Amino acid sequence: MLEKALVGSKRYWLWLGVLIAIIGVAFIQYLRQYGYGLGLTGLSRDVSWGLYIGQFTFLVGVAASAVMLVIPYYLHDFKKFSKIVILGEFLAVSAVIMCILFIFVDMGQPTRIMNVVLNPTPNSVMFWDFIVLSGYLILNIVIGWTTLAADRKGVRPPQWVKPLIYLSIPWAVSIHTVTAFLYAGIPGRHFWLTAVMAARFLASAFAGGPALLIILALLVRRFSKFDPGQEAIQAVGKIVTYAMFANVFLLGLEFFTAFYSNIPGHMHPFKYLYTGLEGHGKLVPLMWTSSVMALVSLVLLVFPGLRRNENILAFACISLFISLWIDKGFGLIIGGFIPNMFEGVTEYWPTGPESMITLGVWAVGFLVLTVLYKVAVSVREETAGMPDNH
Amino acid sequence: MSMNRRQFLKIAGVSTVLGIGGGTVVTGLRRTGLEASQVSPDPRALKAKRWGFVVDVSKLKTDEDYQKCVDACHGIHNVPDIGNPKDEVKWIWKDTYERTFPTTSEDEHMNKELKEKKFLLFCNHCAQPACVRVCPTKATFKRQDGVVMQDMHRCIGCRFCMAACPFGARSFNYRDPRGVDASGRPFIRKENPQFPTRMIGVVEKCTMCYERLAIGQQPACAEASNGAILFGDLDDPNSEVRKVISSTFTIRRKPELGTQPSIYYVIGGTEHA
Ligand code: SF4
Ligand code: SF4
Numbered sequence: 001m002l003e004k005a006l007v008g009s010k011r012y013w014l015w016l017g018v019l020i021a022i023i024g025v026a027f028i029q030y031l032r033q034y035g036y037g038l039g040l041t042g043l044s045r046d047v048s049w050g051l052y053i054g055q056f057t058f059l060v061g062v063a064a065s066a067v068m069l070v071i072p073y074y075l076h077d078f079k080k081f082s083k084i085v086i087l088g089e090f091l092a093v094s095a096v097i098m099c100i101l102f103i104f105v106d107m108g109q110p111t112r113i114m115n116v117v118l119n120p121t122p123n124s125v126m127f128w129d130f131i132v133l134s135g136y137l138i139l140n141i142v143i144g145w146t147t148l149a150a151d152r153k154g155v156r157p158p159q160w161v162k163p164l165i166y167l168s169i170p171w172a173v174s175i176h177t178v179t180a181f182l183y184a185g186i187p188g189r190h191f192w193l194t195a196v197m198a199a200r201f202l203a204s205a206f207a208g209g210p211a212l213l214i215i216l217a218l219l220v221r222r223f224s225k226f227d228p229g230q231e232a233i234q235a236v237g238k239i240v241t242y243a244m245f246a247n248v249f250l251l252g253l254e255f256f257t258a259f260y261s262n263i264p265g266h267m268h269p270f271k272y273l274y275t276g277l278e279g280h281g282k283l284v285p286l287m288w289t290s291s292v293m294a295l296v297s298l299v300l301l302v303f304p305g306l307r308r309n310e311n312i313l314a315f316a317c318i319s320l321f322i323s324l325w326i327d328k329g330f331g332l333i334i335g336g337f338i339p340n341m342f343e344g345v346t347e348y349w350p351t352g353p354e355s356m357i358t359l360g361v362w363a364v365g366f367l368v369l370t371v372l373y374k375v376a377v378s379v380r381e382e383t384a385g386m387p388d389n390h
Numbered sequence: 391m392s393m394n395r396r397q398f399l400k401i402a403g404v405s406t407v408l409g410i411g412g413g414t415v416v417t418g419l420r421r422t423g424l425e426a427s428q429v430s431p432d433p434r435a436l437k438a439k440r441w442g443f444v445v446d447v448s449k450l451k452t453d454e455d456y457q458k459c460v461d462a463c464h465g466i467h468n469v470p471d472i473g474n475p476k477d478e479v480k481w482i483w484k485d486t487y488e489r490t491f492p493t494t495s496e497d498e499h500m501n502k503e504l505k506e507k508k509f510l511l512f513c514n515h516c517a518q519p520a521c522v523r524v525c526p527t528k529a530t531f532k533r534q535d536g537v538v539m540q541d542m543h544r545c546i547g548c549r550f551c552m553a554a555c556p557f558g559a560r561s562f563n564y565r566d567p568r569g570v571d572a573s574g575r576p577f578i579r580k581e582n583p584q585f586p587t588r589m590i591g592v593v594e595k596c597t598m599c600y601e602r603l604a605i606g607q608q609p610a611c612a613e614a615s616n617g618a619i620l621f622g623d624l625d626d627p628n629s630e631v632r633k634v635i636s637s638t639f640t641i642r643r644k645p646e647l648g649t650q651p652s653i654y655y656v657i658g659g660t661e662h663a
Contacts, residue, residue, distance in 0.1 A: 037590045038547075039564035044476040048552040048562060108547015108562060108591025115527040115546050126526035126550050187520050187647040188556025265493065341558035342485065343492035346475075 001149060004378035005371040011223070012374065019367045026360020029353040030105060038108060041354040046346035047337040049106070051330065051358050056102035058208070058329035059365075060179045061201060063095035063136065065209020067172035068239050074165050080235060083380065084228040087220065088213055089144035090372040092172075095209075096137040098365035105357055125181045132175045139168045144372070152379045176201050183336060191269035192336045194257075200250040201328075206243035208324040210236045211297075211317040218314055220373060226380040230310075237313050241301040244320055248294060251327075269335040272345065280345045283334060286326050293323035434606030438623035440517065440536035441598060441652065443609075444631045444640065445510055448658030449618035456484040459510060462614035463596070468587045470567035470577035477564040481596040482512035482611055490655075493644055504657065510619070512611070513538060513559040513596040514643065514651030521551035521560065530593075536624070536652060537598045547591040556647050559595050566590040624652060 033040045043050050069088035072078035104110050121127045143164055150157040180198035187193070214236050217228040258266040271277050273287045297320035306312050339345050350358070450456055463469070463482045470479050490509040515538045521530050522538060529545035532538050552560045567588050570576050578587060585601065588594055599609035612619040622631035631654070634640070640654040 037563065037565045039477045043562075043564065045478050045552075045561055046558070048549045103548075106548070108549070108593070109545065109589075110547075112527075112544070112546045115529070115544055119527045119544070121526050121528050124524055124526040124550070126524065126548060130526070182550070183553075186524070186554050187649065188644065189553065336553070341492075341556055342489035344489060 001145075001152065001375050001379065002371075004375045008374060012370075016367065016370060019363045019370070022363040023360050023367070026357050026363065029356045030360070032353060033105070033357065034110075038106075040351065042349050042351045044346055044348065046340040046344075047334060047348035049333050049337070050348050051350040051354055052102045052106035054329040054333040055358060055361070056099050056106070057179060057201075057333065058325060059095045059099045059102065060133070060176055061205030061324075061328065062209040062212060063092045063099065063133075063140075064172040064176040064202070064205045065213070066092035066140065067169055068206050068210050068243075069213075069236070070165065070169060070172075072235070075169070078235070080229055080232045083226075084213070084217060084232040084236070086144055086148055086376050087217060087228060087373065089140050089147075090376060091209070091213060091216065091369065092140045093137065093144065093372060094365045094369040096133055096140070097368055098361055099133060100137075101361045101364060102358075105361065125178060125185060129175075129178045129182060132171065132178050136168070136171055136175050139164060139171060143168060144376075148376055148379055151383060154383065173202065176205050183332075188341060189336045190263075190265040191332075194254060196250050196253055200247060200254075203243050203247035203250055204324050204328055207240050207247050208321055208328070210240045210243070211320045211324075214240065214317045215314060215321070216369075216373070218310065220377060224377045224381065226377040233310070233313070234308065237301065237307050237317075240317065240320065241298075241307070244294070244298060244301065247324075248298065268339050268343070272338045273331050273335050277339065278345050280338075280347050282347050282349055283331060287331050290323045290326035290331065293319045294327075297323060432605055436603045436606055436608075438535050438629075439625035440623060441515065441603075442536065442622065442624035442631055443612070443653045444620040444622075444634045444656060445653060446618050446620070446634075446656040446658060447507060447509055448656065449616065450508070450510065453484075455616065455618065456508060456510060458614045458616075459611040459619065460484065462610040463512075463599075465580070466582050466610055467585055468567075468578050468582055469594075470563075470565075471579065472565055472567075472577055473571055479561040479563060479567065479594065481561075481594070482510060484508050485511050491641070491643060493646065494641075507657065509655065510611070511557070511559075511643075512653070513598075514557055514649070514653045515596075515598055517650035517652060518648055520554040520556060520647075520649055524550045524554040526550065533600075537600055537603075539600065540593065540595055540597055542586075542588050542592045542594060545592040547593065549593060551593055556644050556649060557651070560593050561595065562593050563588055563590050 041050065041052075066088040069081050069085045073081035073085045104113065107113065116127060116130050143161055146161050147157045177198045180201040183189070183192035184194060184197035214233055217233050217236075221227050255270065258270050268277060272280065273283050275281065276284050297316045300306050300312055300316035301320070307316070334348055338347065460482050464471075464480070467481060469481050472478055485508065487504055487507050487509065490511060515536055517536070519530075519532060519538050522532050525531075526548060527544050527546055529541045530538065530551055531541070547562065549562055552562060565577070567577050567590070581587065599607070599611075602609060607613070608621050609619075612621040620631050620634060622629035624631060624635075626632060634656065635654050638656050638658075640656050642651040642654055645651065
């Protein structure tokens with residue numbers, strides 16, 4: 001089926017060209033970082049994780065969100081998702097690939113990555129994260145590819161994928177739970193030491209991932225003859241709305257506990273993020289942008305009348321996605337490091353090369369996504385009008 | 391692989407070369423040759439169930455007193471002086487009361503002398519170390535005598551341990567420690583050929599002078615401290631450290647986090663303290 005990715009319109013090739021150019025520039029920056037060291041980034045002794053790990057965390061959420069389509073379709077036989085579900089699975093594949101790349105570019109000694117497998121360490125959450133992410137990647141490639149191949153031939157997918165599909169559901173939850181445990185089990189970082197961390201991660205994932213999917217589905221419909229289905233898109237919109245409310249609610253819980261208890265260690269990171277601390281407030285404008293965009297998206301999503309208008313829906317989804325990207329892809333990680341272990345403030349801001357490398361990883365993700373979607377869309381265009389068999 | 395390695399460490403008593411990084415084995419061999427301690431236990435080696443320190447800051451009077459300890463450690467361990475706080479590498483350093491004990495310092499009426507008191511900070515070699523718990527490769531591990539080790543050859547530079555250590559004891563080599571700064575000055579001013587240098591992209595920290603313990607010497611900071619830093623077995627009720635701890639008021643950093651630091655601080659100084 002991969003040959004489908006090799007034929008395309010001029011626009012398709014132009015888009016791929018742009019992505020490859022970005023990847024090329026980013027790769028050169030990465031080589032610089034590899035030679036000079038991570039000192040090329042804005043990271044420091046006090047803020048030792050930053051943009052890369054933030055993006056990693058955010059994208060694990062995007063990857064996990066495929067489950068929001070898989071559950072209704074495969075468990076509840078919600079037929080309207082028959083066409084869109086493949087988009088979710090392929091989005092998960094490209095998101096996990098980005099996750100792995102972000103870990104890779106963040107490592108001081110990337111050539112030693114196999115040490116994680118050679119010296120399995122079950123007490124390390126990172127070891128488990130490595131396992132569940134690789135497993136999830138394989139699951140989604142296998143499931144997406146076989147169901148699509150079966151579709152193309154107009155037959156049912158082979159029996160053996162069904163158990164894999166069911167397995168992928170708890171597995172999706174596990175990848176994001178384990179990722180939350182990276183943070184939520186660390187003593188001394190008050191901002192992260194919260195039992196609702198995993199719940200919040202899942203809520204924001206199930207809002208942000210499907211929001212991205214809506215945007216992608218609308219784009220696919222615009223640029224191809226494949227229609228994921230208006231009703232499917234609306235149903236996903238509903239999921240986004242509920243999940244976003246849950247997410248904002250959970251964030252509210254964090255605020256309550258921090259400020260009502262009045263424990264300084266719990267309040268400081270929030271103060272740093274939203275008002276600035278000891279005269280340092282680099283993240284304040286970003287965090288408020290995130291809050292405003294979250295609010296805007298909620299207002300637009302909560303009224304079914306507004307949501308039904310696809311332009312408004314698209315706008316709300318973009319707003320929500322950016323909001324969560326800031327909140328989880330940036331603020332959540334940096335907030336854990338400020339104030340530092342000495343209650344002092346060392347600020348962090350990504351450098352140019354660091355941002356370029358980040359952009360490059362996203363470009364790889366979009367490249368993979370474009371190719372996979374191209375295949376899926378071409379198959380769907382071929383089989384348009386044929387009944388669904390699974 | 392890991393077991394063999396661990397057993398080897400045990401047999402060797404202390405791992406003069408391997409512990410600090412197999413990557414430097416070659417350098418180590420070239421420069422110093424194998425020592426007896428690497429193949430059989432050195433009869434001089436100091437042994438304990440759980441090593442620990444008592445740092446009596448009332449005995450550290452001048453800036454020089456502090457600096458002597460810092461220089462002793464950084465000098466023999468080839469700790470690079472990168473020259474900027476962002477990429478800084480340090481194993482032991484001087485800091486204020488407020489920064490040393492941040493959870494107890496929210497006090498506007500605090501004793502002025504205490505507020506101005508300086509402390510010596512280094513890895514606590516915690517009994518329940520958070521860093522060891524999170525490391526995905528066992529590059530940081532706890533020895534049976536309580537030393538929290540760092541294998542700079544195995545470390546992948548993920549920096550999970552830096553996020554996890556509540557004491558900011560760990561440094562990452564953001565730059566090549568064997569390199570030079572913009573004006574050509576080497577980060578390691580004067581290299582000690584007896585001890586390996588590290589490479590770019592790995593985490594490092596105080597390793598309790600394991601290489602000195604192996605040949606019967608006290609940690610360098612203790613030796614340079616003029617009696618301000620005591621070193622001994624916390625599990626031995628007759629050790630000097632235990633005698634001080636049982637007879638004097640001591641505090642540890644962030645004990646509420648349950649890592650069980652092995653450094654006890656004596657503040658002393660005023661009669662009421
Ligand atoms: S002080 Fe930090 S680095 Fe040292 S043992 Fe404790 S947790 Fe680990
Ligand atoms: S940076 Fe090195 S020592 Fe620290 S957790 Fe990662 S592999 Fe272990």
